[in-house]
Amino acid sequence: MTPARLPLDPRFPNPPGSDDDVALWWLGQAGFAVRFRDTLLFIDPYLSDVLADKYRGRIFPHRRLHPSPVNPSDVTGLDLVLCTHGHTDHMDLGSIPYLQTSSDPLFVVPRAEAVKGVARGIPAPRLLGLDAGESFARQGVTITAVPAAHEELTVDAHGQNLFLGYVIEIGGLRIYHSGDCAPYPGQAGIVRDLSVDLALLPVNGRDAHRRDHGVPGNFTLDEAVTLCRDAGIPSLVCHHWGLFEFNSADPADLAQRLTSVDDIAWRIPELGVPFTVSGASA
Structure with missing residues (x-):
């Protein structure tokens, strides 16, 4: 596979010969770009510093280990974030305003965080704003919200x-992006009922040291694999590593395991290298 040339083409065109497939680009951390035909959406883009x-000067300095793969001001044709x-x-205050420079996307956020948005x-x-169990559809894309536990299920006063x-239904595929998440009771059943084809799961794990210093964690690799098995998900993409030294995983170790x-x-x-998945309707 040819390494990505950064910055990426801000139009995020389909790779040659894949016009009827769903194309994905990992943007680093938990961020992904997803394209199907004329529709482009981003999930959790952290494109600033x-x-x-x-x-x-603090215990976890959050210095980027790689540059942003694209300048958010240059992104065109973006429909959903x-x-x-x-x-x-x-929810990056250093990207959100600039993603509106050349596009006019709709932003989908937890309703509990609408004011922050x-x-x-x-x-x-x-x-x-969505809450767990709610869905909406737009331009051939259906988004269904499910709970996430980072590291616990947490709700607001309402x-x-x-x-x-x-769970994003696009191009005949159902893609599950868990957000930052660890296992919680009933999770596999919720996801199984949504008939997911591809899971985008964080695998940087969690520990008391990070949590005690304000950094809650995510699935371990074994837990991510177990969720896919228990929820009947045939494909897994591992993410949430490689951006911050203190909160990462070794990709060679992940691949070996x-x-x-x-x-x-x-x-x-x-980072930035597209891959494609064929959907039932493609």
Whole structure:
């Protein structure tokens, strides 16, 4: 596979010969771009370096280990931006205003974080708040929100989830992005009922040291594989590594550990390198 040339083409065109497939690009951390034909959506794009300023001199300095793969101001034709929760590496105040420079996307956020979304630069008319169990459809895309536990299921004073995952139905595929998430009771059944084809799951794990210093964690690799098996998901893409030194995983180690997994198609993505998946209707 040819390494990506950064910055990426901000139009995110389909790779040659894949016009009827769903194309995905890993943008680093939990971020993905997804294209099907004329529709382009982003999930959790962290394309700035604002956290390096916020945490400079602290125990976890949040310095980027790689550059942003695209300048958010240059992105064109962006239809939807999904933010799974309010942490800055998922709802990025350094990207949100600039993603509106050359596009006019709709932003989907947890309803519990709608005020934060507006404060981060989302115009109220362009913001859609969802809670777990709710869905909406637009331009041939259906988004269904499911609970996420980062590391616990957490709700606001109105009982609305602060952390979400999304199942995105596009091009005949159902793609599950869990958001930042660890296992919780009933999760496999919720996801299984949505007939997911591809799971985008964080695999950087969790521990008391990070949690005690304000960094809740995610699935371990084994837990991500187990969820795919229990929920009947045939394909897994591992993410949420490689951006911050203190909160990462070794891709070579991930690949080595996955060599014994032969019942699930798995991928360790490369930054900015597109891959395609064929859907039932493609």
